[in-house]
Amino acid sequence: xxxxxxxxxxxxKKTRQKENSRLKELATKxxxxxxxxxxxxxxxxxxxxxxxxxxxNFFGVLRQTSTIGIMAIAMTILITSQEFxxxxxxxxxxxxxxxxxxxxxxxINIWFAAVICLGVAVVIGIINGLITVKFGIPSxxxxxxxxxxxxxxxxxxxxxxxxxxxxxxxxxxxxxxRVWMIPMQAVWFVIIAIIGYIILxxxxxxxxxYATGGNREAAELSGINTDRVKIIGFIxxxxxxxxSALTALGYLGSxxxxxxxxxxxxVIAASVVGGTNLFGGAGTILGTFLGASIIGVVRNGLVLxxxxxxxxxxxIGLVIVVAVIVNVQIxxxxxxxxx
Amino acid sequence: MSENILxxxxxxxxxxxxxxxxxxxxxxxxxxxxxxxxxxxxxxSTLVKICDGIHQPDRGQLIxxxxxxxxxxxxxxxxxxxxxxxxxxxxxYNMSVMDNIFLGPNxxxxxxFPDKKFMKKKTDELFARLNVSIDPRKSIAGCSxxxxxxxxxxxxxxxxxxxxxxxxxTSALSPAEVSVLYDVIETLEEEGMTFIFISHRLxxxxxxxxxxxxxxxxxxxxxxxxxxxxxxxxIKMMVGRDVKYIDKLENDNISQxxxxxxxxxxxxxxxxxxxxxxxxxxxxxxxxxxxxxxRTETIKAIIGFAEKDSGDIYIEGxxxxxxxxxxxxxxxIGYLTEERxxxxxxxxxxxxxxxxxxxxxxxxxxxxxxxxxxxRLAQVYQDKLDIKLRSINQNISELSGGNQQKVxxxxxxxxxxxxxxxxxxxxGIDVGTKxxxxxLIMELAREGYSxxxxxxxxxxxxxxxxxxxxxxxxxxxxxxxxxxxxxEKIMNSAIAEF
Numbered sequence: 029x030x031x032x033x034x035x036x037x038x039x040x041k042k043t044r045q046k047e048n049s050r051l052k053e054l055a056t057k058x059x060x061x062x063x064x065x066x067x068x069x070x071x072x073x074x075x076x077x078x079x080x081x082x083x084x085n086f087f088g089v090l091r092q093t094s095t096i097g098i099m100a101i102a103m104t105i106l107i108t109s110q111e112f113x114x115x116x117x118x119x120x121x122x123x124x125x126x127x128x129x130x131x132x133x134x135x136i137n138i139w140f141a142a143v144i145c146l147g148v149a150v151v152i153g154i155i156n157g158l159i160t161v162k163f164g165i166p167s168x169x170x171x172x173x174x175x176x177x178x179x180x181x182x183x184x185x186x187x188x189x190x191x192x193x194x195x196x197x198x199x200x201x202x203x204x205x206r207v208w209m210i211p212m213q214a215v216w217f218v219i220i221a222i223i224g225y226i227i228l229x230x231x232x233x234x235x236x237x238y239a240t241g242g243n244r245e246a247a248e249l250s251g252i253n254t255d256r257v258k259i260i261g262f263i264x265x266x267x268x269x270x271x272s273a274l275t276a277l278g279y280l281g282s283x284x285x286x287x288x289x290x291x292x293x294x295v296i297a298a299s300v301v302g303g304t305n306l307f308g309g310a311g312t313i314l315g316t317f318l319g320a321s322i323i324g325v326v327r328n329g330l331v332l333x334x335x336x337x338x339x340x341x342x343x344i345g346l347v348i349v350v351a352v353i354v355n356v357q358i359x360x361x362x363x364x365x366x367x
Numbered sequence: 368m369s370e371n372i373l374x375x376x377x378x379x380x381x382x383x384x385x386x387x388x389x390x391x392x393x394x395x396x397x398x399x400x401x402x403x404x405x406x407x408x409x410x411x412s413t414l415v416k417i418c419d420g421i422h423q424p425d426r427g428q429l430i431x432x433x434x435x436x437x438x439x440x441x442x443x444x445x446x447x448x449x450x451x452x453x454x455x456x457x458x459x460y461n462m463s464v465m466d467n468i469f470l471g472p473n474x475x476x477x478x479x480f481p482d483k484k485f486m487k488k489k490t491d492e493l494f495a496r497l498n499v500s501i502d503p504r505k506s507i508a509g510c511s512x513x514x515x516x517x518x519x520x521x522x523x524x525x526x527x528x529x530x531x532x533x534x535x536x537t538s539a540l541s542p543a544e545v546s547v548l549y550d551v552i553e554t555l556e557e558e559g560m561t562f563i564f565i566s567h568r569l570x571x572x573x574x575x576x577x578x579x580x581x582x583x584x585x586x587x588x589x590x591x592x593x594x595x596x597x598x599x600x601x602i603k604m605m606v607g608r609d610v611k612y613i614d615k616l617e618n619d620n621i622s623q624x625x626x627x628x629x630x631x632x633x634x635x636x637x638x639x640x641x642x643x644x645x646x647x648x649x650x651x652x653x654x655x656x657x658x659x660x661x662r663t664e665t666i667k668a669i670i671g672f673a674e675k676d677s678g679d680i681y682i683e684g685x686x687x688x689x690x691x692x693x694x695x696x697x698x699x700i701g702y703l704t705e706e707r708x709x710x711x712x713x714x715x716x717x718x719x720x721x722x723x724x725x726x727x728x729x730x731x732x733x734x735x736x737x738x739x740x741x742x743r744l745a746q747v748y749q750d751k752l753d754i755k756l757r758s759i760n761q762n763i764s765e766l767s768g769g770n771q772q773k774v775x776x777x778x779x780x781x782x783x784x785x786x787x788x789x790x791x792x793x794x795g796i797d798v799g800t801k802x803x804x805x806x807l808i809m810e811l812a813r814e815g816y817s818x819x820x821x822x823x824x825x826x827x828x829x830x831x832x833x834x835x836x837x838x839x840x841x842x843x844x845x846x847x848x849x850x851x852x853x854x855e856k857i858m859n860s861a862i863a864e865f
Contacts (some may be wrong), residue, residue, distance in 0.1 A: 230480055232481050238461055246457035
């Protein structure tokens with residue numbers, strides 16, 4: 029009898045130890061810090077306003093975050109390969125305008141128009157990528173240029189006017205509708221995040237992305253075509269910007285040629301807050317998902333608290349800087365522990 | 368007894384005017400280790416780069432396994448079975464051991480996903496072959512340098528390498544790691560692997576090699592078999608005799624006063640241990656030793672460019688606190704860097720600005736730089752050092768290396784330092800200007816400058832310096848007067864082990 033109880037307690041201990049070590053392992057994950065920050069912010073807003081901690085608002089935040097978040101997923105892959113894409117905000121507008129015009133002026137089915145837009149995105153990605161790798165110009169500059177170029181195209185094509193009054197289609201329900209109470213935009217965000225996770229962290233291509241960003245010369249010497257890796261990265265960001273634009277179109281039903289201005293920096297911020305290294309080689313999709321969510325939560329929480337729009341901007345900026353400082357400190361500590 | 372796996376036939380390689388390799392011919396036997404030794408600049412690295420296709424020989428050919436080969440890039444070398452383990456290991460530090468081993472266009476696995484189980488199993492097998500234990504899932508960032516090297520060797524054998532060239536593999540290893548490396552080499556030799564082992568540590572070369580080949584000034588000097596190798600013989604072959612002699616100007620200006628005194632300088636980061644020395648007023652003190660032996664590192668610690676753990680510095684008997692190069696300049700220490708391009712010149716500036724940058728305060732009024740003053744300063748030094756230029760408003764990049772060096776030297780002279788430290792002042796400079804600068808250094812000492820001269824060229828130190836300190840492994844391992852210094856004595860101290 030006495031024996032069996034002591035055995036039981038031993039087993040208890042073992043399981044407890046196991047749980048303990050699992051918790052410790054979790055704590056070493058790079059996303060752990062950002063996850064804790066997200067929880068703390070959520071608790072703060074739940075205390076400050078009763079409207080924050082509701083199922084409805086949860087999905088609302090996820091929906092609002094999706095526009096930036098979808099782009100941030102692809103941006104994380106690109107930044108990990110050591111490149112940037114500042115043109116995502118403009119591609120977000122340009123492809124929406126193209127879709128709108130195809131439907132309104134040429135009477136093309138909106139589903140078909142969406143496919144054409146994705147084709148345009150591939151071409152845009154190749155243009156950004158080829159200029160960057162073939163001419164050896166920093167992508168920061170290349171995409172700064174194409175950002176203005178594509179914004180210009182969007183304004184020229186639409187003559188600066190918003191596009192609305194498009195015929196009804198199942199498209200709007202698939203991209204912008206709701207399933208039970210879940211907004212489709214949020215669903216797409218999660219789907220893209222899962223796909224991004226598989227591409228970056230599970231696939232062979234993802235390995236090459238980490239290698240390219242970690243040590244380009246070593247990757248080249250191992251026979252990896254780093255140029256191709258980067259070009260594919262640019263295609264992914266342009267593609268993600270387009271999918272994001274389609275979900276926005278699905279939700280709003282209308283298009284503005286000036287939509288998405290300034291998004292590129294929010295997208296990069298979401299990725300960096302999520303622990304992506306600006307100099308390449310390190311970044312995770314879960315981190316970016318949480319990073320984008322932090323920005324989303326802060327904005328949403330401040331709105332619910334009735335904070336003015338100007339203050340919102342300032343606070344989001346502050347959160348970005350603090351989050352990055354915390355991330356860098358955690359990374360430093362981890363490095364010290366490992367050596 | 369055994370066949371040759373690699374033969375160099377009359378390899379010649381020029382870079383501009385300098386001959387890096389001149390008609391080098393020798394062979395490497397299969398299934399054993401061949402040591403390759405020579406001073407800095409003897410042509411070892413160039414030879415290695417020809418083997419892995421980074422350079423192509425101007426004349427001569429490379430015979431690998433009986434076939435003449437033209438190797439155009441490292442990838443082609445790898446396909447042939449030649450792998451080079453450089454000092455700088457091309458690894459992705461953000462990835463794991465096994466990721467790095469299989470890094471390449473075709474990771475194992477299906478179309479889309481890599482087969483991690485297979486990678487781990489294979490990596491375990493590779494390490495078992497090497498008889499070492501490293502966790503394949505460990506991050507490269509968390510590996511020691513020795514482990515990283517073993518990863519590179521494992522990667523090489525995973526790609527069916529038949530010849531592995533190791534460039535200074537032991538210079539950053541702990542003694543325990545070195546013996547692991549020996550064991551790995553021995554294990555692989557038994558499998559029939561061939562190694563070329565390049566090192567400055569002659570004892571190690573003797574230990575691992577069946578044959579030792581010696582290069583000097585880009586020429587093949589000879590080959591020693593295992594029985595013939597001993598340190599004295601090897602040193603003699605490495606340094607040989609040299610006809611390029613520089614006349615020493617008598618320096619009877621050396622005072623008894625100590626201008627700089629360094630006491631028990633230590634730095635873990637720079638690898639310096641117990642560095643103590645004195646510099647007399649008006650003296651030229653030579654720092655000899657191999658690259659990375661602590662010469663430049665000592666200076667960096669003195670001028671506060673790198674952190675030191677302990678040690679005191681006295682200037683003219685006064686204890687000096689120097690925390691940054693700017694402190695050092697204020698205290699009267701001028702340091703001409705060995706990296707002229709990286710740490711010396713501003714390539715976006717013209718000649719006079721490069722020259723006058725130290726003395727901006729004196730050259731300006733109300734914060735504005737006075738053109739007349741800076742022009743005059745540039746003129747003075749152009750005449751004094753005979754700098755060959757079209758105009759002092761020319762961009763610095765248009766000058767030859769020798770004249771760029773003169774501009775840098777003028778920069779430091781213009782601040783009239785009490786102590787002038789010259790780090791490799793004649794590296795990468797044409798012969799004529801070399802002689803000019805060497806003369807100038809001796810003349811400066813006569814004028815009363817106290818000079819520390821760091822140089823990898825033994826003859827330069829021997830012939831110019833009044834006294835020589837030899838560095839090895841972050842310590843001072845020898846002190847020689849001008850009269851007693853010979854190349855062999857310096858080399859003996861420079862490769863001293865402890």
